[in-house]
Amino acid sequence: MIGCYDFCGHYEWTFGWLERVGGHALVRDYWNEAINHDSQSHARDLIRREGIPGMLKYWGHTLLEESPDLGFNITHTADVFRIDFHDCPSRGFLRRNGLKHYHDYCDHCMGWTGPMLGEAGYVIDHEHNHLGQCWWEMRKAGTPGGHAPAGSVAGPKDVRLRPDWPKDPAKLDRYTKANDPDAKMP
Amino acid sequence: MSAPASSPLPHVDTKPQGSADFYYAVNATFRFLLQRLGPDGWRRYLEELGRGYFEPVNRQWSQGGLPAVARYWRAFFAAEPGAVVDVVEHPDRVEVQVRECPAIKHLRAGGREIVGEYCQHCYFLGAARAEAAGLTLRLSGGSGSCCHTYARRETGLAPQDLREIKEARS
Numbered sequence: 001m002i003g004c005y006d007f008c009g010h011y012e013w014t015f016g017w018l019e020r021v022g023g024h025a026l027v028r029d030y031w032n033e034a035i036n037h038d039s040q041s042h043a044r045d046l047i048r049r050e051g052i053p054g055m056l057k058y059w060g061h062t063l064l065e066e067s068p069d070l071g072f073n074i075t076h077t078a079d080v081f082r083i084d085f086h087d088c089p090s091r092g093f094l095r096r097n098g099l100k101h102y103h104d105y106c107d108h109c110m111g112w113t114g115p116m117l118g119e120a121g122y123v124i125d126h127e128h129n130h131l132g133q134c135w136w137e138m139r140k141a142g143t144p145g146g147h148a149p150a151g152s153v154a155g156p157k158d159v160r161l162r163p164d165w166p167k168d169p170a171k172l173d174r175y176t177k178a179n180d181p182d183a184k185m186p
Numbered sequence: 187m188s189a190p191a192s193s194p195l196p197h198v199d200t201k202p203q204g205s206a207d208f209y210y211a212v213n214a215t216f217r218f219l220l221q222r223l224g225p226d227g228w229r230r231y232l233e234e235l236g237r238g239y240f241e242p243v244n245r246q247w248s249q250g251g252l253p254a255v256a257r258y259w260r261a262f263f264a265a266e267p268g269a270v271v272d273v274v275e276h277p278d279r280v281e282v283q284v285r286e287c288p289a290i291k292h293l294r295a296g297g298r299e300i301v302g303e304y305c306q307h308c309y310f311l312g313a314a315r316a317e318a319a320g321l322t323l324r325l326s327g328g329s330g331s332c333c334h335t336y337a338r339r340e341t342g343l344a345p346q347d348l349r350e351i352k353e354a355r356s
Contacts, residue, residue, distance in 0.1 A: 001289070001308045002212050002235075004204030005265035006197045011208075013239040014215060017231060021223070030218055038214035042296075065205045097197040101239075 008090040009099050015108065016101035028181065031111030040112060048120045055081040055138065063089075071132075073157040080145060081138045084159040091132040106130055106173065111181040118179030126175040129166050135159050146177055194257040195265065196242035203267045206292040213293055216301045225303070229310050236314030247319035255321070255336045256280045268292060279337040290330045290354060297356075304354035305329060309346065312336075328352035 002010060018026045036044060043062075046054040056076055063072050063083075071087025094105060106128045117124055117138055125146040128134035137153065139145055150160040159165060166172055174185040219228040237244070246254045256275045259282045263269040270286035293300045305328030316323040316336055324335045324343050329352040337343050 001262075001266075001287075002311065003262060003266050004206055004208035004212070004288075005199060005262070006195070007204055007208035007211065009197050010235060010239050011211065013235065014231075017234060021227070021231075026222070029222070030215075034214040034218035035211060038217060039211040042210075062205075062207065065207070069200065093197070093199055096200075099197065 006093075008093045009097065011090075011108075012094055012099060012105050013101045015105070019102065028111060031108055031181065032115045035108075035112035036116045040116065044116050044119070047116065047122075051120065051122075051140075052076055052078070052081045052138075059083060073154060075154045075157070077153075079139060079143065080148070080153060081136075082148075082153045083136045084154050084157055085132065085134045086157075086159055086162070088132040088134065091130075095132060104130065104173070106134065107181045109134075110175060110178065114179040114181055114183075123177040123179060124175060125177065127160075127172045129172055133159050133162065133165065141177075194246065194254070194261045196246070199265075203265050206267045206288065207296075209289040209292045210296065210298060212289065213298060213301055213304065216304060216307060220301065220303065228303070232307055232310040233314040236311045237318050240311075240315050241318070244315050244318040247315070247321060252280050252321075252336065252338070255319075259334075263288075278341050279335050279343075282334040282336070284327075284332045284334070287330050287332065294330075294356060300354045300356045302353045302355075305332065305351050306348065308332070308334065309348070309351055313346070324350075326350040329354045 014030075015027055018030050043058040046058050050057070056074065059074060063074070071085065071089060071092070073084045073086070075082040075084075091105060094100065110124070110126065114124060121141055122138050123141045125137040126134065135158065137146065137148060151158045175183055176185055216228065219231055223231070243258060246258065250257075252275065256273050259271070259273045259280070263271040266288040268286065268288040268291050269284070272283040272285065274281045274283060290300065290304070309323065309325040312323045312325065312334060320339060321336050322339055322341070322343055324346050326333050335343065
């Protein structure tokens with residue numbers, strides 16, 4: 001049986017298998033069709049219906065279940081929904097167990113949330129360091145703001161204030177007003 | 187970090203049980219693979235997953251035999267929320283008696299459309315893992331409760347009849 005306890009392990013393995021079988025396009029389709037439109041249809045419906053309050057309901061619940069020791073922080077206002085991951089539960093699982101079958105596991109988050117939020121009318125500013133730390137800001141498409149200065153939205157819980165947050169931009173994957181996992185800034 | 191020596195699970199987490207909503211993703215993955223690659227592609231995925239991702243478990247089983255199989259499944263289902271399972275050891279086989287499948291239970295509770303072939307995944311995946319460990323697997327039942335029987339190859343279990351595996355119903 002495929003279990004949920006080590007889900008992140010076989011999920012990550014699946015990305016590598018799909019890429020070998022059908023190339024990058026099949027991986028992208030998997031994130032959008034299987035995860036966004038099927039597995040996470042409850043999140044999709046909630047956020048399309050309620051916007052930022054729906055994001056709070058979805059991520060508030062799911063992150064607490066996946067990361068009961070609170071390796072994350074959620075901040076929200078009427079205009080922006082922000083998550084800071086200080087200890088990503090799924091990337092952390094892979095790192096602790098030495099699992100790597102796909103070149104960038106972190107891409108899967110933008111792979112399914114990007115299209116999901118795009119369908120709900122939102123865009124994403126995001127950076128991840130591949131080591132279990134990242135941040136996300138979600139705003140209505142066409143509104144100002146984005147890549148808010150460190151600490152200005154999440155205060156001291158902004159992951160970019162960590163001493164180990166990379167100073168070298170080349171060590172970060174960075175997105176601006178994005179909905180596409182391949183829209184990384186150069 | 188590798189799994190602690192006390193755990194039969196090759197990959198361990200910091201929390202005692204997984205998040206049941208991940209069963210939604212497993213079900214969705216099967217649907218996607220069946221639609222895109224057909225039954226043969228889905229089966230190939232499961233067999234390669236069984237030989238590849240689960241290689242550390244297969245090695246444990248190969249080295250530890252049926253007692254290692256029993257230890258693994260007890261630890262596995264202890265980490266799956268909602269599972270009601272008995273693992274029964276016989277001299278020539280191990281029976282994993284799944285009284286309440288945690289995946290089917292959660293998919294139903296969430297109102298999800300369950301892939302009809304869902305329960306076959308346990309056979310295709312498990313048979314590939316068993317074969318890699320010098321064992322055989324037979325499966326009967328499904329759609330919420332079933333029995334997996336692991337035995338040494340020389341035990342000579344009757345061939346698997348896929349009709350013994352029920353279609354999963356939502």
